[in-house]
Amino acid sequence: EIVLTQSPGTLSLSPGERATLSCRASQSISSNYLAWYQQKPGQAPRLLIYGASTRATGISDRFSGSGSGTDFTLTIGRLEPEDFAVYYCQQYGGSPPINFGPGTKVDIK
């Protein structure tokens, strides 16, 4: 089973600051198989990034993804008020074939 670990658990930042979120896999995964989602309270998750670095349709270029192997990063260039949310990474492959990381909450400092 591939386990995803996200850090930090909570990131407290001010609007305008840069956010760096980490997703680490317990074993190497293909970059194609790593996605990031944003979830706001009371809402379903929304796809941000797929293939580790490709922004989904309509996603601001403030959001960027990078990484390979076991270490992946989601960066939010300059935090806007609407960016404060929980972010999940998700991988495909292994058993179970789909799983999510525990999430990183980005909240207002």
Added chain:
Amino acid sequence: QVQLQESGPGLVKPSETLSLTCTVSGASINNYYWSWIRQPPGKGLEWIGYMYYSGKIFYNPSLKSRIVISMDTSKNQFSLKLSSVTAADTAVYYCARWRELLFDFWGQGALVTVSS
């Protein structure tokens, strides 16, 4: 625009079967994989399973013995049945489209509480 909407009872008794339906509009379920994901209150996301219209199904091994996912192509719907529920199955249940390694469209979610 693809839209998904979950429906079903919001309260289920322990040991009974949870049943939810997802109605899809804007796309035919005769393409892609269609999936269920759940989220216990205040916790993270857990993938339940997905199904292709041809009948190809993958379930999360941790839930496999209790899950049935099925489709009704005539109604453009797919369904989830989870048997022998306990309080640990209390969660928001989402339906979503699984497409090439990602979930691109999600329903708004349905809270199901397991309680007597």
